[in-house]
Amino acid sequence: MEAPSKRVQVKRAAERGNYDRATIEAILDEALICHVGIVTDEGHPVVIPVIHARDGNTLYMHGSPASRLLRTMKPGAEICLTATLLDGIVVARSAFHHSMNYRSVVVIGTARIVDDPAEKLAALELVTDHVIPGRWAECRPVTEKEIKGTLVAALSLGEASAKIRSGGPVDDDADYELPIWAGVIPLALQASDPVPDGRLVDGVPLPDHVAAVVDGGH
């Protein structure tokens, strides 16, 4: 499969490049946050962590860390959204061949500020349920004022590529004879036991949709 554009084509270690839509979507859906880069009026880049969610071919971005970013985005200006999942530390026999196993996606495009209240509401539901599936239906609904006070941006997935490194170390032929340990240390973002808020109403049990985040890993 070919890259949708030169600028998202994976050049370095091109065999790790992947333009398969299902692969790209799976990485974006698994990532809890992404990093969004913009170019400021002064011409330098700023990169900020952002909570996102996907609806088909559209990525929505939201969250207070994003606000400066979203406010700074100029209409028509291009942004870059990158999501990275760390899967492991690749321990090689030589220092040179140490690496990381990862799955990353880079999307470049023109972000659109979402003004339509219905699309905004749908995006907020998506983002909430992206982080905790099933949460939206269980919490106090958003008010009109809250929707107005929230910034949501949308980015098309039209120009996206994935880059994936997996498997063990690839050492120089001669190094395989060295009595040096090599392998992979798996890494994963893990959720642990939920900590109830101190002001919880008496008797409110841990809901299944919250427990599922811990059981399912993240």
Add this chain to the structure above:
Amino acid sequence: MEAPSKRVQVKRAAERGNYDRATIEAILDEALICHVGIVTDEGHPVVIPVIHARDGNTLYMHGSPASRLLRTMKPGAEICLTATLLDGIVVARSAFHHSMNYRSVVVIGTARIVDDPAEKLAALELVTDHVIPGRWAECRPVTEKEIKGTLVAALSLGEASAKIRSGGPVDDDADYELPIWAGVIPLALQASDPVPDGRLVDGVPLPDHVAAVVDGGH
């Protein structure tokens, strides 16, 4: 403590801004990767995951995912390096107040390509030992050819800020009476049991410095 510059000053949720050097260094040292943003010749941003390490006031960047980035960096051009640690999912009573606990650092500055072989070698040692403390001394040393074939960039920590969100949800006063579960789901990047390479020389045991990565968490 004041921000070193306007452009790294935390504006949104300013109480989460932190310009304390020890705090900034601790976040950078704990993060296994960071995301680096550059502005291309065409004027759009590109954000790429990069492995980094810190030596006092200098951040070194390295790694094959970084190569395109490092090759694209123009002398004198400013870059933005952002490291983010995800600490938890903040589950609020209202959809609006859901959040993430995180610690992030943003550094803006002009990157310098490291040409001096001695500085490059020291940087590679730092990066290797940043990911697996003690690894450098245990593996086959790098060759001159490998050092030449490696790209390393350096960035001063002069213009950096941290942003931190911690603790439980902050709900609207009226919402505290709702019988809705709220709290925090802690998140952490966890290492699990190392997987030895299939071509390991017989009898090579798992070294302590690799086991320590798993025990220490990452």
